[in-house]
Amino acid sequence: MTKKWVYLFSEGNKDMRNLLGGKGAGLAEMTNAGLPVPPGFTCTTEACLAYFAAGNQFPEGMWEQVKAAMALIEKETGKRFGDPSNPLLVSVRSGARASMPGMMDTVLNVGLNPETLAGLARITGNERFAYDAYRRLISMFGRIVKGIDGKKFDEVLEAWKAKTVGRRDTDLTTEMLQEIVKEYKAIYKQELGEEFPDDVWKQLSEAIEAVFKSWFGERAVTYRRLNKIPDDWGTAVNICTMVFGNMGDDSGTGVAFTRDPNTGEKVLYGEYLTNAQGEDVVAGIRTPMKIAELQRVNPAIYEQFVRLAEMLERHYRDMQDIEFTVERGRLWLLQTRNGKRTARAAVKIAVDMVNEGLITKAEAVARVEPEQVDALLHPMFDPAAKEKAMREGTFIAKGLNASPGAATGIAVFDAKRAEERAKAGAAVILVRPETSPEDVGGMLLSKGVLTQHGGATSHAAVVARGNNLPCVVGCESIEVDTEHRRFTIGPIVVNEGDTISIDGTTGEVFKGALPMLEVDWNKEVDLRTLLSWADEFRTLGVYTNADYPRDARRAREFGAEGIGLCRTEHMFFEEERRPSVVGMIMAKTDEERAKYLEELLPFQREDFEGIFEAMDGLPVIIRLIDPPMHEFLPKRETLIEEVTTLRCTGADPQLLAEKERMLALVESLAEVNPMMGLRGCRVGLMMPGVTEMQVRAIFQAACRQAKKGIDVHVEVMIPLVTHVNELRLEKEKLARVAEEVIAEEGIRVDYKFGTMIETPRGALTAGELAEYAEFFSFGTNDLTQMTFGFSRDDAEGKFLLKYVEQKILPANPFQTLDQDGVGKLMRMAVEAGKATRPDIELGICGEHGGDPASIDFCHRIGLKYVSCSPYRVPVARLAAAQAALRSPARLEDK
């Protein structure tokens, strides 16, 4: 017995989506729900795959099943395919498992030839309609099935329309359509060297094949790559009796959403076009009416449609996007699917439907995409204004979207001046070839940052993300000329003081100001409701990465339950502290260094006091100093240039000597691969006093705040541990300092010591590390770099994006955790860590902590929390809830 390749609509249902495609399953479901759907059937996705597997041949038995299904439709409709006396016409449409709007092709009116055309004209009494249908068939078939350039048909149609008074397609006369048909057929013959087929079965089989083949059409492949849809899903083909909206003014076609897809409001939303086929609405041939107007034009149909729409929404328990046609006053539903919606609408609809009793809270939580929450949280440019900019050519460049959000301001080309202008009240966008620690002051006062070079972990990107500053980096198409204070893109010149707008969410750069839509968390009532439901389901904690009290407060507002990563080195970058920092680095003896550390201590203490206050009652995980020391000094290349110039001109011997001294220091600290050099806990071990000072500052702050009644929970995190001895020595040393301070201050605070797991060896020997670490925090940024051997700064610009584009990698591993490699190390570390210390606290503080797919993985391997930037906290809350809903039993509990 051959396989069942063909299902009548009446044989399927909505759960057969994988086999019948979304559209096919929907038509089947509607058919069985008794809704007015034209009779038809579906060739399965398996048939599609079998077609390719057989070398572009229908699988055995399929064509016979198609014919048998056609016979049943003929019986049901009383029409016959290819029968001039009462011809059956069908549409042939694709329908994949996932909705891929506009990506797949459709052929209408299959079954027309000169004989059936005559019959159709006779039966409908509308010759014009019949010819209109025929010319549509020829052009669609020619274009889609045979690959003829559609423009050739369009030119003919346009030429004829130009001859009419109204210049619209409805103004074409029967005679004109007859001429058009002739010309279309001539084009067909000229292009293909054969006549347009009169054999209706040949039309049908070739149309089905064309839909199959379009699965590997360029547009479809591109869409799948962008949306991570596998190639081996295949598409189904739906063959459906034609109904005609273009049979006169009592006919028409429409598309409608059961709720407003932009706002989520509960109103019918859509359009209706009289005397037209579906394609006409999409193509924008005439301006359709709003769906509400239909009530006036045809109240009966409108009422019927409203009733059906409500029924569909209740049936599918989601907002529906419905295609329908009215043929001579009779309403037919051609398709229904869950409607696409904006982020705002998604949230509102989910919350409303719970309130209406239509869905459960769990369903509401599962239904909103975490990324939609993200979109709601950043100020963004008005989409309409953006579109206008695109049209008007003020969209001038695109770089990497390094830190989300939109910003408008005047371009300024150095950090010092940016600071001045900002203090003078200007909104500033700092534009640099790239940034360095010296620029941080200026960056923090700017509204946004744009750099020509650098990747997603370049200095600019990291500082911007940490400070929620919109930022576009690696915008290589602009040429920044700091000397003349301007940048150019080909002929376009942007001078200092000119206004520009940057969109850190998309990487786009605009000339001039764009109007902005701002966010007010307190007004986001629906979102807050949804997230409070999410909190009921999730088991994963959501912490935040925050270095400053203001970030900590913001994150707490967003629902953060602790700080998972407080970086302490940013505190060293601030201007007033630089002399002490440089002194500390240059110190020749431990005593000399101690003096500078003494100066830094009060600054660090203050930083921590603010953070403990902001996080009263919640854990704060503080990472000790991490970057290599040369990051705190001027850049080597700049110094070489300065020294060479000063030597050459002989202008300022004193300045030269000073610069030479600094250059010598910088060169002595220079590293070939700083990412894997003297940084992390290695600094603590090799430069005595630094981490002791930090721990002293942390515990002084903790004890003093505790005395004020603040509930402090300190967790000190030792970075970049790769061998247990590093951890043991640092921990022992620092725990002594902690106890000393506690004794000095006379008040005990709750504390833990733990480590980052961010080198492969750290993960591989986690069992040993857990002997000393009370907690692990996976630093998946560095762990990914070292596991792959990808320096992120270099890789993203030089090959990583191309790797993703060319499918060498399934995704950018710095955005979505690589579960096969990095994830394997994490699992090993989790298991070994728990084996040694069953109550070990496990979390993640890499950027993956804000990525939904990675959060799902973290849930499955049994972490306690994820930590992410403040603006990702709401996203993570939702993603964590969805992870819990997807896998109610954690892996570890299996």
Add this chain to the structure above:
Amino acid sequence: MTKKWVYLFSEGNKDMRNLLGGKGAGLAEMTNAGLPVPPGFTCTTEACLAYFAAGNQFPEGMWEQVKAAMALIEKETGKRFGDPSNPLLVSVRSGARASMPGMMDTVLNVGLNPETLAGLARITGNERFAYDAYRRLISMFGRIVKGIDGKKFDEVLEAWKAKTVGRRDTDLTTEMLQEIVKEYKAIYKQELGEEFPDDVWKQLSEAIEAVFKSWFGERAVTYRRLNKIPDDWGTAVNICTMVFGNMGDDSGTGVAFTRDPNTGEKVLYGEYLTNAQGEDVVAGIRTPMKIAELQRVNPAIYEQFVRLAEMLERHYRDMQDIEFTVERGRLWLLQTRNGKRTARAAVKIAVDMVNEGLITKAEAVARVEPEQVDALLHPMFDPAAKEKAMREGTFIAKGLNASPGAATGIAVFDAKRAEERAKAGAAVILVRPETSPEDVGGMLLSKGVLTQHGGATSHAAVVARGNNLPCVVGCESIEVDTEHRRFTIGPIVVNEGDTISIDGTTGEVFKGALPMLEVDWNKEVDLRTLLSWADEFRTLGVYTNADYPRDARRAREFGAEGIGLCRTEHMFFEEERRPSVVGMIMAKTDEERAKYLEELLPFQREDFEGIFEAMDGLPVIIRLIDPPMHEFLPKRETLIEEVTTLRCTGADPQLLAEKERMLALVESLAEVNPMMGLRGCRVGLMMPGVTEMQVRAIFQAACRQAKKGIDVHVEVMIPLVTHVNELRLEKEKLARVAEEVIAEEGIRVDYKFGTMIETPRGALTAGELAEYAEFFSFGTNDLTQMTFGFSRDDAEGKFLLKYVEQKILPANPFQTLDQDGVGKLMRMAVEAGKATRPDIELGICGEHGGDPASIDFCHRIGLKYVSCSPYRVPVARLAAAQAALRSPARLEDK
């Protein structure tokens, strides 16, 4: 019942080394063999550990056991401890499990006080001897047990010796010794505020304690750290009846080896000192006679000793180092142990003993240290000349020993001039702040390379090792001044043209020429014999890393069974090829690049032809291009300096333009962490044509040589693979090229495609990689870098050596494979690789392939071969045999 803490010599044997220490076990063994050993006993190493565990208290029952043992000795000797009528004197010596010569302390003549002194004088009829023994006891006890500065005693002795005619200790009269005893006792009282103890039991117990405590003495701890001996072994204490070599001219003491420890010749080798105690030989107080002279001086004793020495060698089946004393014409053996020997002697003795039927081949192979083989293979400075240089102050600096061997030549400060001078016939040592690819030409013509900066993987080190060029890097105490063509170390100046000598095996730098001992492999008959035996035992193959035919030939001579790593990028560094290489890198289009690749093809082909010829019949694994492209270009810092200077002076606009263009290119290729940037297979994927050209050249060479009758086995290795798709794409592309060339050339050659496993992710996903790789080669240099997160270039100079020094790491993981971390990844990869492809060929080509401990690990995890530099091949052959002997059953077979 308390534990047994004390063993009589007659109760032990040589297998009780861990409990009794080496010396105690030896004394026991000799006692039981009926050799003339003075009666005595041993306090065990367990007693030592128990002593520390109890907070520096003898463990329960030990002191009673000591007393009981003393009673037995008294019975045996007929003397009594502390009995003036016939006093027993004993020595108290340390004896740890491993031989730690000179590290632990000894007290002789315990049991003397004024009364027993008188008795001893009376019984021996030698008052002078008795006082000499007493003054020795007081000074040794004072110094070792009580910590008095030894100089104080020495000054007294020297002062008295100065008063004699001969000025030797034997010239001291009895009266003088009596005075000395008085003065010693005064020092003792002054330093400690108490009298020297007359209680002989107190002397004994304190002496035993002192030996225990010396286990944690500074010298012992340092020695253990350097020799990787654990602290928890403890030391045993040997209490032995005193015999006296200083009882007159019929007495004496000696040390002798049963074979010459320098050459290995089978002759008795050692020294004898008349009328002296053992310490006197070591201290060099008088010049002893050669042992052979004893035959003349005392033929009876000599004959007896020769007989005993032979017996001991046969008993222990190894060359012995024997301490003996003659007391009034009676020979006593005080100690025997396996003798230390030079590398040359070790090999000769092992081979000779097999030939003598004394040991088996397996024992011979197990007995020679692999590092001793290494020492035989490099030209080295005459050790005597080196010692002289140390004394005379021409030893001027010490850097990192980057590539072994000795070299002498004139210092030259740039590569171009080095090339000129070398071509003019001079022996040149190239001295640079550091080297870059531009210097390679000059390096290859130099005799040796010395750099001020850089670590063991700096450019200089890597190139030198690959070319067997003696090299010292990171010699930070010298200040290289290329402008004035000189280097300085404080006041010492070495100008261009001055002769210097460098020792790449030790890192030492000398002013002037040092005489050299050269190696001739053909003359190393014993070594070759030993290695041929090693080959009978080992199951691990030994391949070599060789880039040039001459290296391949050399390695083959040394016994290499294939090339495990032929790097192809070195071929790009040669001067004549540079324009094509730069052109290839700068190419804007694939077509333009193809032109330059076309130019490079014949060069590459020639390189490979030579290598295939040299390795006729053996496998050759060729790694495709690996380093980042900017390594082939001038250095960024140099260019910035040049461009800035040219801009400033305005001298040569054309040169400026050229330099600016080059700088722009270099900057566009610059990477923050080049080790993890665009290199390895990423270059092949991102820069189409490069690896295709290489594979074309490889297969053209292979086919053409095959036509000439050479037996070619090509294995193409794709580097730095981190995701299976990289391997899949490169392999598919390149296998096509291989088949194309085979078709073009009309002859088939045997070939494989495989990959390096050198990123953690590569190892973690090895099961997937094995679907496409026919072989894996572990690139443990990079794998160690990424697993630890240690950039070797940075780490070795900045913290790694300190980490080892401070015991944060047990060893430098770039020298000895880290089995817990990197090794864990390797095991996982081996298992997963074999699961996918059971016949997968597994090897290692990192530098660990030449390290004995790492070779042992490779054997245990079931690799097929190790690959190392040509000069390490003999070392690896021996180490592989020892690994097989240690674990006859591989882990995988368990």
